[in-house]
Amino acid sequence: MSGTWVTIQLALISLAISLMFGLLGAWAKLSKNYLAQKTAAGYTTIVRGVPDLVLILLVFYGGQELFNSLGTATGLWDYVEISQFAAGAGTIGIVFGGYMTETFRGAIIAIPRGQIEAGVACGMNRFTIFRRVIWPQMVRYALPGFSNNWLVQIKSTALVSVIGLQDVVYNGFVAGKSTRQLFTFMFAVLIIYLLLTAVSDLVLRWLDRKYSKGIVRSDNG
Amino acid sequence: MGESVIAFLETWSPIDIVLIAQNFDRFLWGALVTLQLTVISLVVGGLLSIPLAIIRSGNNPFLNAPVWAFTYLFRGTPLLVQTYLIYYGLGQFEWIRQTVVWEPILSQAWWCALIAFSLNTAAYTTELLRGSIITTSKGEVEAAKACGLGKWMRFRRIVLPSAFRRALPAYSNEVIFMLHGSVVASTITIQDLLGVGRWLNGRYYLAYEGFITAAVMYLIIVLLVSRGFRLWEKHWLKHLYPLDAVEAKPKKGLASFRV
Numbered sequence: 381m382s383g384t385w386v387t388i389q390l391a392l393i394s395l396a397i398s399l400m401f402g403l404l405g406a407w408a409k410l411s412k413n414y415l416a417q418k419t420a421a422g423y424t425t426i427v428r429g430v431p432d433l434v435l436i437l438l439v440f441y442g443g444q445e446l447f448n449s450l451g452t453a454t455g456l457w458d459y460v461e462i463s464q465f466a467a468g469a470g471t472i473g474i475v476f477g478g479y480m481t482e483t484f485r486g487a488i489i490a491i492p493r494g495q496i497e498a499g500v501a502c503g504m505n506r507f508t509i510f511r512r513v514i515w516p517q518m519v520r521y522a523l524p525g526f527s528n529n530w531l532v533q534i535k536s537t538a539l540v541s542v543i544g545l546q547d548v549v550y551n552g553f554v555a556g557k558s559t560r561q562l563f564t565f566m567f568a569v570l571i572i573y574l575l576l577t578a579v580s581d582l583v584l585r586w587l588d589r590k591y592s593k594g595i596v597r598s599d600n601g
Numbered sequence: 602m603g604e605s606v607i608a609f610l611e612t613w614s615p616i617d618i619v620l621i622a623q624n625f626d627r628f629l630w631g632a633l634v635t636l637q638l639t640v641i642s643l644v645v646g647g648l649l650s651i652p653l654a655i656i657r658s659g660n661n662p663f664l665n666a667p668v669w670a671f672t673y674l675f676r677g678t679p680l681l682v683q684t685y686l687i688y689y690g691l692g693q694f695e696w697i698r699q700t701v702v703w704e705p706i707l708s709q710a711w712w713c714a715l716i717a718f719s720l721n722t723a724a725y726t727t728e729l730l731r732g733s734i735i736t737t738s739k740g741e742v743e744a745a746k747a748c749g750l751g752k753w754m755r756f757r758r759i760v761l762p763s764a765f766r767r768a769l770p771a772y773s774n775e776v777i778f779m780l781h782g783s784v785v786a787s788t789i790t791i792q793d794l795l796g797v798g799r800w801l802n803g804r805y806y807l808a809y810e811g812f813i814t815a816a817v818m819y820l821i822i823v824l825l826v827s828r829g830f831r832l833w834e835k836h837w838l839k840h841l842y843p844l845d846a847v848e849a850k851p852k853k854g855l856a857s858f859r860v
C-alpha cells in the first residue's frame with residue numbers, strides 16, 4: 381500500500397506548514413500592531429469557519445486558474461500545474477495553522493507575565509526570552525490542544541483523495557472497486573488510520589510526560 | 602436601472618455574480634440539505650450518546666469495553682472513510698442486499714450519510730459527556746445520596762443537568778465539526794451545499810464561483826451557530842461565572858488592583 385506512505389507524508393508536511401502558520405498567527409494576534417491583529421483574526425475566522433474540503437477544492441481548482449491568469453497577465457511564468465499533493469498539503473496546513481494559532485495563543489497567554497518581565501529585567505533580548513522562557517513552557521501548555529489538532533489533521537488528509545491524490549483512501553477505493561470487495565478494502569483503510577492515530581497518541585503521551593516532568597511532581601508534593 | 606447594474610457586474614466583477622444569483626435558489630436548497638443532515642444526525646447521535654456516556658462513566662468492564670471500542674474506532678478514523686464503508690462497502694455482502702432495509706435505506710446515499718454522521722457524532726459526544734459526568738463534583742453526588750436519591754434519580758436530577766451544562770462549550774465545537782464534516786455527503790452524490798457548488802462549477806466549467814458561494818454560506822452558518830451557542834452558554838452557565846462578570850460593573854478601589 382504505497383498510499384499509506386503518501387498519507388503519512390501529506391500529514392507530516394501539512395503539520396510543518398500548520399506549525400509555521402500557527403506560530404506566525406499567534407505572534408500576530410498577540411502583537412500590538414493593529415493590522416497584524418486584524419489580519420490574524422480574519423485568517424482564523426475564515427479558516428475555522430469554512431469546511432476544509434471546500435477550501436481544498438477552491439485552492440486546487442481556483443488557485444490553479446488564479447495563479448495561471450496572474451502568470452499570463454504579468455508574463456512572468458508559463459502554465460503551471462498545481463499538483464494534488466501541493467494543493468492538499470498546503471490547504472490542510474493553512475487550515476490547521478488557524479487552529480494551531482488559537483492553541484499557541486492560549487499557551488503563551490498562560491505563561492505568567494512576571495516571568496517575561498523578569499526576563500527583560502535580566503537583560504535578555506526578545507529572541508532569548510522566547511527561546512529560554514516562553515518556548516519551554518508554551519510547549520507544555522500547548523500540548524493537549526496540539527494533540528487534538530494533530531489527530532483531527534491526520535483524519536483530514538483523507539479528504540485529499542477527493543481531488544484525486546492517490547493516498548490510502550483513493551488506492552483502497554480503486555482496489556476495492558476493481559475486486560468488488562469495497563468493504564474489505566475500506567475496512568483495511570480504516571484500520572490503517574486507526575494505527576496512525578494510535579501511534580501518534582503514544583508519541584504525544586510520551587512528549588506530554590517529558591515536558592511536564594517537574595510539574596506533576598510538584599503537584600503531588 | 603437593474604439591467605445596467607447587471608451589465609456592470611458582468612463586465613467588471615472578477616467572479617460571475619449574475620450566474621450565482623441566478624442559481625441562488627439551488628444554493629439555498631443545498632444549505633437546507635446540509636442543515637437537515639447535520640441537525641438530524643446531531644439529534645440521533647446526541648440521544649445515542651447519553652446512555653453510552655453513562656455506561657462509559659461507570660465501571661462495569663463488560664459494558665464499558667464495547668462502548669470504548671466503538672468510540673475509539675469512530676474517533677480514530679476519518680468520517681470520509683466511515684461514510685464510504687457504509688455507502689459503498691455494505692453492497693459487497695449479498696445477504697445485506699437481500700434484506701428489507703437494503704432497497705429503501707442502505708442503498709440510498711442520504712440514509713448512509715445520515716447513519717455514518719450519527720454514529721460519528723455519537724462517538725465524539727459520548728466521550729465529551731463522559732468527561733463532564735466524571736468531573737461532577739463529589740460533594741453534589743454525596744449530598745444527593747444523603748437526601749436518599751436512588752441511582753437513576755441522581756443521574757436525572759443532579760448529575761446530568763449539571764453535566765450537560767458544563768459540556769456546552771465543548772459541544773458547540775462538536776456541532777461546528779459536524780457541520781464541517783457534512784461536506785463528506787457531497788462525495789457520495791448528495792446535493793448538499795458543497796454538492797451544489799461542485800455542480801455549478803462542473804456545469805459551467807468554472808473554477809471559483811460555486812466553491813466561493815458555498816464557502817461564504819458555510820461561514821455564515823458557522824458564525825450564526827457559534828453566536829447562538831455563546832448566548833446559550835451565557836444563560837445556562839451563569840452560575841459558573843465570577844460574580845462581577847454577571848453584574849458587569851467594574852469595582853473601584855482595592856478590587857480593581859491587578860496583580
